[in-house]
Amino acid sequence: xxxxxxxxxxxxxxxxxxxxxxxxxxxxxxxxxxxxxxxxxxxxxxxxxxxxxxxxxxxxxxxxxxxxxxxxxxxxxxxxxxx
Numbered sequence: 001x002x003x004x005x006x007x008x009x010x011x012x013x014x015x016x017x018x019x020x021x022x023x024x025x026x027x028x029x030x031x032x033x034x035x036x037x038x039x040x041x042x043x044x045x046x047x048x049x050x051x052x053x054x055x056x057x058x059x060x061x062x063x064x065x066x067x068x069x070x071x072x073x074x075x076x077x078x079x080x081x082x083x
Contacts, residue, residue: 039061040058041076043076
């Protein structure tokens with residue numbers, strides 16, 4: 001937020017209402033969307049990463065997925081395990 005504010009040119013904002021509009025637009029543009037069910041397939045166990053650490057990482061993503069599908073989650077875990 002501070003970087004955005006510091007980068008504003010002098011003069012383009014003439015009211016608090018305009019400032020609010022620009023700030024909310026900037027905030028909305030940079031807001032990350034929550035992970036989707038298919039993003040679970042991107043979680044991979046790294047070399048030398050324990051199963052416990054991998055499952056913790058996977059669950060860290062899973063808790064943010066809206067309406068997770070149990071079968072898909074199981075398939076994503078299996079696919080993410082290193083062989």
